[in-house]
Amino acid sequence: MVLNKKTKVPEETISEADFLKIRESILQNIRPNDSEKQRLEAAKSELIEIVCRTAEKFNETDVIPISVGSAERSTWLSGNHDIDLFVSYPEEVSREEMEKRSRRLLMEVAKTGNSWEDRHSEHPYIHIRKDGFEIDLVPCFRVKSASEIKSAVDRTPFHCRFIKERIQGKEDEVLLLKQFMKGTGVYGSEVRNGGFSGYLTEILVIRYGSFENVLKKAAYWRFGENIDLMNHQSQPHSDPLVVTDPTDPNRNVAAALSLTRFSQFVNAAGRYMKNPDIGFFTKPDYPPLSPTDFKKIVSLRGTDWMAVTFPAPKKADDTLYPQLFRLENSLAEILTANDFTVMNTHAFAESEGNCVLLIELASKKLPPLQKRTGPPVWAVENTQSFYDKYKDHPDTFTLKIKNEFIVAEIVRKYQSAEQLIADKILKEAALGRHVRDAVLSGYEIIGIEEICKIKSPAFWKMMNEKLTKQI
Amino acid sequence: MVLNKKTKVPEETISEADFLKIRESILQNIRPNDSEKQRLEAAKSELIEIVCRTAEKFNETDVIPISVGSAERSTWLSGNHDIDLFVSYPEEVSREEMEKRSRRLLMEVAKTGNSWEDRHSEHPYIHIRKDGFEIDLVPCFRVKSASEIKSAVDRTPFHCRFIKERIQGKEDEVLLLKQFMKGTGVYGSEVRNGGFSGYLTEILVIRYGSFENVLKKAAYWRFGENIDLMNHQSQPHSDPLVVTDPTDPNRNVAAALSLTRFSQFVNAAGRYMKNPDIGFFTKPDYPPLSPTDFKKIVSLRGTDWMAVTFPAPKKADDTLYPQLFRLENSLAEILTANDFTVMNTHAFAESEGNCVLLIELASKKLPPLQKRTGPPVWAVENTQSFYDKYKDHPDTFTLKIKNEFIVAEIVRKYQSAEQLIADKILKEAALGRHVRDAVLSGYEIIGIEEICKIKSPAFWKMMNEKLTKQI
Structure with a gap:
């Protein structure tokens, strides 16, 4: 399958045998003896x-x-x-x-x-x-059935029975698909990761018959791809991948799959089918980055770094991470709404340690001048309020009409990202229950020097992956 | 007419007499003896x-x-x-x-x-x-008629006759409206200004009967306001104000009126009817700003300034300014497309002197890190091209999938706004014929020190207005 016309490898050059060779070599390592x-x-x-x-x-x-x-x-x-x-x-x-x-x-x-x-x-x-x-x-x-469960785990025995009845003879296909997903970083449905679950992997194999057939199809998936093994035709979901649970028609087996993981899989599947390679089955190792190397990379990127840290709530990852991600997104939104250019954010938590929400900015500082665009002039009362507010304000540089809007140039209140976050984190940020308690118990806003003092190897492994990863 | 509930002045406190007093006082100065x-x-x-x-x-x-x-x-x-x-x-x-x-x-x-x-x-x-x-x-x-003209000026005698036949007894209303428009900066239909023409002013008076009635109506105008004196019902225009030419149904008398001038008039009309004041009839004077004061203001704003200058083509303003404005917008677009934050741009030209296109930026420098978002992964061929382009490029920091997109973090090519403009002005900017010739004959990209060396008083008058104006 040739995906790119410019660098094209004739389709015939990739043979059945190439795929077979890889399969056998991988299976030797992953099939239990x-x-x-x-x-x-x-x-x-x-x-x-x-x-x-x-x-x-x-x-x-x-x-x-x-x-x-x-x-x-x-x-x-x-x-x-x-x-x-x-x-x-x-x-x-x-x-x-x-x-x-x-x-x-x-x-x-x-x-x-x-x-x-x-x-x-x-x-x-x-x-x-x-x-x-x-x-x-x-x-x-x-x-009696998976759609009449009393607790969330009650459907698991139904899943197991469903798969067991249909997977015989296809176990190797599942092993290959799981290993491929691990190697490309999309396996594991815990909230922190947002990838594919084992059950989902097995359904894909049942649906398409073989490891290679799953990838061949997945390479052309788009947002909203629908798989309905038992033809339940239940109501639509707005998830990237919708796999109707064969044992419970209203449930999407892929509900926890994030758009990023879905897209990573689509992309990896396409690249594998074009250029099959044993490398897809091994996740690259990211050893902990040293603070010295971190500083070198940051200096090449020329960006400003800050982090919000607080003690990690003693909660399961699946409880903690949704709250961490919400806060992470919320901080990015507050910064963006105040004209800061957010390049990246990362969330990290270590049980018994700290939560770290990292923010990489084009710059931590903004110029004093801020443009504030008011309502269109035909919103007469709102325009008048805006005019009254800024007309004789000591912090107003200019007050003009530009296109249909009233526009004030004023002295910016938050010229520093740290100052903005310090002021807004408790007032405007999205704080889930456990994260709120932790933040209230004491948080710090730190810069690159303090970030470099973080000791956790897991943190520095994550930083290595975030700063060097190439798909 | 009370436009704002919070700071409301009871409607009755503004009487007929207040308007009359202002009218008489203004007319004494503007009515020819x-x-x-x-x-x-x-x-x-x-x-x-x-x-x-x-x-x-x-x-x-x-x-x-x-x-x-x-x-x-x-x-x-x-x-x-x-x-x-x-x-x-x-x-x-x-x-x-x-x-x-x-x-x-x-x-x-x-x-x-x-x-x-x-x-x-x-x-x-x-x-x-x-x-x-x-x-x-x-x-x-x-x-024979204004709709059968051989050259653009042929319709003017028709305009004159139309107004002359209807304006008698309303001349004072026209004088007041013209002076109000001059005072609020919206009079003059030359391209450089984009305001109201004399003919348009007269049609408004014929339509609404008096100066105050024009303002009363204009205060509630919205984009697309339609005035069709002779009920021609001709095809729609997409201008802010559409005034069907009574002598030529297909022409919009207000075609040259910019959205900014239209909105300024709407806003000024509303404010005058709420708080009639003699000040509306006098345009504030902006004496030339001294380079020293300019630097002081710039330092308070904390912004970076640059300008593109070249000899002014010897052309009428109405020929030159459309080309200058196009280049001004085009430079802003190039900067914005390359991640620079453009705060303001201004165009200036002096016959026998230079054209100056001023650009005020949040910062002239950007960090080396640039995020380039590629196609969604389901655009398979485009994603593959993007992947091939950045995968092993020495300037690539990271290459990842984020949401549905392939995203590269790379070393930014244009970290300096001056360098960007120098590279793109001849290749990508919109250059009208005369401006192109002038730019080709030699242009300079200058910073604040060189801007301060500009001698033209007209330039420094403009700068004063741009940097201090309050409606």
Whole structure:
């Protein structure tokens, strides 16, 4: 497939064999071998047994463990040691009773792990580390269908069953697609990342049959691409990609996919089909940037940097990041509305550490002169108010009519970006609950010298990627 | 009429008497007295006689002089000594013959003046100074109607007759309206100014009956206001004010009125009707700004100034200014397209001197970092070209997908506004014929120090007005 006429490689030069060679080479590395599979199966069985035994101990005969996730449908990448075990209760059980009973049960199971932690996103669950496996134990209700769920996680067993019934023989295609997505940075549906989920990847393979066929189609996707496996024809969504959930017609499986990740995938798919290369399957490594190198790059870019920092709220990423992104966008909007040229913004948070909202500006300073365009003269009363406000104001340079508008040239109130943000962050910025509490507990507005004092390696890895990445 | 509720003056406090007092006071100064009228009439008669005698001398019995202009319809302001005499030829005469004959005739008449000059706008004519009068001698054709003209000036006698037949008894209203327009800076339809013509002013008075009634209506005009005295209902125009020419239905009398002047008049009319004041009738005087004061003001504004200068083409203002304005706008567009923030631009030309195109910028310098947003990823071929262009370019900082676009961060080519204009003025700027020749003959791009060396008082008067004006 030739996408560019100028640098064209004749279509025939890319053969079936080229794709095959890459597939085989990649699959060798990402397909779990037999002993790895056996270890996982053994760990899964043991875990199920422990849950059943513990339930018996508490005389809970209505509890049924359901294995879900990629471990259950053989679509997991070698080296991945995730086990997702759902512990299901009859839907007649009240939410209160279920939470009480499941807590008692799971705490007992948790003790058999090497370590455990209590996690809470939309729904409480327990995470265990045991013999090298990362295990999620998630309580849920056994509802009749995915469209009648009592809690958000109840649909997962339906997803798992749907995929399991259809994916057999296509597991390698899923592995390849997942690895391609990881390599191109679009895999992972957590809010912070906004990429493709495992379930979504599997649906794509079911829809188009093979890894290469998914990419061949994706290369020509546009905003609003619609995939409706079961022909549910449900109401429209305004997301970049709309994949009707086969088990729940009103849900878009790709609702969490950001426009950027969607577009990255479209672009990467097109480039791969034109020039297949093993490099697409490996995410480049971005080692931490040193503050010295950071300063060198900044000096080449000639931009001004500032950051707002505050203690990271102790919340799950999926709770924290939407609030961080809202604040990030809101700060950029405030700066733009006040004539500052925002080049880039970046959000960073480290649990037990700080949140850092970085802002790169063309300049932190603006000239004193500000042009304020008022209403058109035929908005007579508003024009009069504008005239009254600026006519004899000591900060007015000129007051004129330009085209149909009344225009004042005045002394700018905010000539410094820091001063603007300091003044507006609590008054006008979009502050979600947890971020608001954190900002109120104390925030700083820092410049490049203070930014250079940030110690977190994760921060400097992010900075390296942000400042050097080339697709 | 109360336009603003907050600072409202009860409507009753402005009485008929307030308006009357102002009218009388203004009219005393602008209404020509009897001896002034007699002198003008005498000068007009003498001129007509000279034209007739000279025509006789050349045996040109088909020549008829027609007095037009405000002198003919008694709508001239005291102190104004303009006489417009049209010298008409039968329409059967060829343009060539008419130009030859009229030239011979008018040159002979010109000799009777104290001085004369050959003027040429759209149409050749001769300007004479004689005994304190400014006389335009304009050759034209006597056509049957204003819609069948052979040259642009042929419709003027029709305008004059139309007004003369209807303006009697309303001359004072015209004088007041003209003086109000002069005082508020909207009078004068030459291209450089883009304001109201005398003919337009007279039509407004005929339409609304009195000076105050014109303002009362104008205060609520909006873009596209339509005045159609003779109910011609001709095709629509997209001008701010559309006044169908009573003598030529397809022509908009207000075609040369700029949106700014239209809006200024709407605004001034509203303010006058709310707070009548004698000050509206006097244009503020702007004495030449000294370069020292200019620098002080610039330092308060904190802006960067540059100018493009070149020798003024020896052309009439109405020929030169459209070209200057086009270049002025075109320079602003080039700067804006290259990320510079243009605060203001001003065009100035002095015959026998230089043209100066002034540009006030937030900053003459931009940081090296430039963001270039490419096509959306679903424009597959364009995205590929963009990718190929920037992927391995030494000036590329980053190449990413952001939302649906491919975006490159690159080293900016034009970090200096002067360098940008020097590079683009001949290649991309809109250069009319005369301005192109002048720019090609040599132009300079100067900064504030060189701007301060400009000697022209007219230039520094303009600068004073531009930098301090308050409506």
